[in-house]
Amino acid sequence: MNVKTLCLGILMFGEATGYDIRKMTQEGQFGHFIDASIGAIYPALTALENDGLVSCREETQSGKPGRKIYTISEAGRRTFTASLMEEPRGDVIKSEFLLVMCCSELVSREHISNVMDNRLADYDKKIGFLQEVREHCTHPGSQFCIGAGLTMYKALRNYYSENRALVEDVAGRAQDFRLASESETQ
Amino acid sequence: MNVKTLCLGILMFGEATGYDIRKMTQEGQFGHFIDASIGAIYPALTALENDGLVSCREETQSGKPGRKIYTISEAGRRTFTASLMEEPRGDVIKSEFLLVMCCSELVSREHISNVMDNRLADYDKKIGFLQEVREHCTHPGSQFCIGAGLTMYKALRNYYSENRALVEDVAGRAQDFRLASESETQ
DNA sequence: GTTCACATGTAACAGGTTACATGATTGG
DNA sequence: CCAATCATGTAACCTGTTACATGTGAAC
Numbered sequence: 005m006n007v008k009t010l011c012l013g014i015l016m017f018g019e020a021t022g023y024d025i026r027k028m029t030q031e032g033q034f035g036h037f038i039d040a041s042i043g044a045i046y047p048a049l050t051a052l053e054n055d056g057l058v059s060c061r062e063e064t065q066s067g068k069p070g071r072k073i074y075t076i077s078e079a080g081r082r083t084f085t086a087s088l089m090e091e092p093r094g095d096v097i098k099s100e101f102l103l104v105m106c107c108s109e110l111v112s113r114e115h116i117s118n119v120m121d122n123r124l125a126d127y128d129k130k131i132g133f134l135q136e137v138r139e140h141c142t143h144p145g146s147q148f149c150i151g152a153g154l155t156m157y158k159a160l161r162n163y164y165s166e167n168r169a170l171v172e173d174v175a176g177r178a179q180d181f182r183l184a185s186e187s188e189t190q
Numbered sequence: 191m192n193v194k195t196l197c198l199g200i201l202m203f204g205e206a207t208g209y210d211i212r213k214m215t216q217e218g219q220f221g222h223f224i225d226a227s228i229g230a231i232y233p234a235l236t237a238l239e240n241d242g243l244v245s246c247r248e249e250t251q252s253g254k255p256g257r258k259i260y261t262i263s264e265a266g267r268r269t270f271t272a273s274l275m276e277e278p279r280g281d282v283i284k285s286e287f288l289l290v291m292c293c294s295e296l297v298s299r300e301h302i303s304n305v306m307d308n309r310l311a312d313y314d315k316k317i318g319f320l321q322e323v324r325e326h327c328t329h330p331g332s333q334f335c336i337g338a339g340l341t342m343y344k345a346l347r348n349y350y351s352e353n354r355a356l357v358e359d360v361a362g363r364a365q366d367f368r369l370a371s372e373s374e375t376q
Numbered sequence: 377g378t379t380c381a382c383a384t385g386t387a388a389c390a391g392g393t394t395a396c397a398t399g400a401t402t403g404g
Numbered sequence: 405c406c407a408a409t410c411a412t413g414t415a416a417c418c419t420g421t422t423a424c425a426t427g428t429g430a431a432c
Contacts, residue, residue: 005286006391013289016296023411034292037285044392046413071411085296092286092305094312099223100191100278102338103199106220106331110202110271119278126280145292148356152288152349159345163338170334192419209383230420232385257383380431390421395414402409 005093007040007048012084014038015058015076017146022046022072033137033146036130036153037095049074057083105171113175120168127161191279193226193234198270200224201244201262203332208232208258219323219332222316222339223281235260243269291357299361306354313347 014025014034026042028034040048049072052058057080064070076084101123108116131154138150174180200211200220212228214220226234235258238244243266250256262270287309294302317340324336360366 005284005289010289013293016293037283037288039282039284041393043394088290088293088297089301091308092290095283095285095287096225097223098191098225098282101281102223102335103191103196104274104278106335107199107202107274108331111274115275122277144356144360145294148353149288149292151353152346155345155349156342159341160338163341167334167337170330174330207383227421229422
């Protein structure tokens with residue numbers, strides 16, 4: 005799913021600026037399953053406008069840079085709806101965090117504990133965001149997605165806080181818990 | 191986290207071919223948090239060898255194409271360990287599935303139900319894989335990561351099967367459940 | 377017989393990231 | 405006064421995807 009389609013999808017929920025879209029992929033109701041950087045969003049919106057899939061209205065404010073507010077067009081709606089009919093591909097998850105946890109014996113216990121604390125705090129923040137968004141949301145599809153995010157974050161948060169000892173106890177002890185290659189090949 | 195580092199990380203657990211690494215990022219103990227395509231892995235391994243971070247032994251079998259078995263070097267271990275000390279970035283999750291669910295009123299109920307059934311079956315398969323891997327695994331960090339994957343998949347599987355009616359009941363009823371933009375701007 | 381799993385590799389192309397450039401306003 | 409938030413945009417660069425090319429052996 006490329007950034008253009010993602011922007012179209014977000015614009016289905018209401019007009020927005022590039023900046024708004026960026027924010028929605030960070031903290032909003034899409035934060036937990038859509039990823040798009042600001043440097044990709046602006047060119048995507050320009051391309052979408054050239055293709056006639058969105059229209060743009062410019063709001064010039066005194067002093068501030070003019071906001072470019074994008075609205076999806078009828079053609080844009082059709083294009084987006086058509087893209088929904090394709091079989092969705094498997095979710096992509098990339099977690100540097102789990103890679104660190106996986107190899108906890110290679111780093112210090114302080115580092116592991118610190119990274120873990122940060123992650124737990126992150127999850128609390130995300131859970132708070134989603135709970136707040138859910139209260140102001142009456143759209144069934146969004147409710148479903150917000151619920152999925154909350155389910156995932158809460159389950160992981162709980163798992164991490166209950167099982168962190170597993171990785172913390174072996175941190176810095178590479179000698180005792182050698183990874184497979186070391187015991188096999190040496 | 192780029193593919194080179196990912197390969198290094200997997201090779202910390204034992205020597206492997208490019209093909210093996212690909213499989214481990216699909217079904218193995220890394221399948222749920224590492225993503226690397228085969229077309230990225232082969233060049234990465236070549237680059238890693240040129241940098242002296244891995245060594246390569248070629249096993250020529252009768253008929254079959256020779257397997258190139260890569261082993262991480264001492265320099266490779268140091269490089270990988272150093273990369274673990276960097277603060278891990280937030281997890282990246284991209285889900286076309288949730289985008290479809292989010293906009294379920296735009297497509298038919300058949301499509302939604304079909305996509306949902308596929309997803310549930312996918313999760314069952316993944317849960318089965320991980321449960322099997324867990325049984326043969328004594329490494330604490332891996333156990334932690336496998337447990338995290340199981341926790342996430344089981345929680346989502348359960349949530350989806352309990353809440354699928356939310357999106358199925360509105361499928362194909364865009365008139366009744368208009369997305370925000372339609373009611374606001376028209 | 378045909379499909380699948382094993383096994384490697386290349387190259388064109390698409391795509392996105394990062395950093396930079398600019399500038400006002402608000403809050404600490 | 406400095407940092408953060410709002411707000412847009414460009415471009416060099418990096419990275420990875422997709423499709424193709426090749427070939428065996430086993431299973432169905």
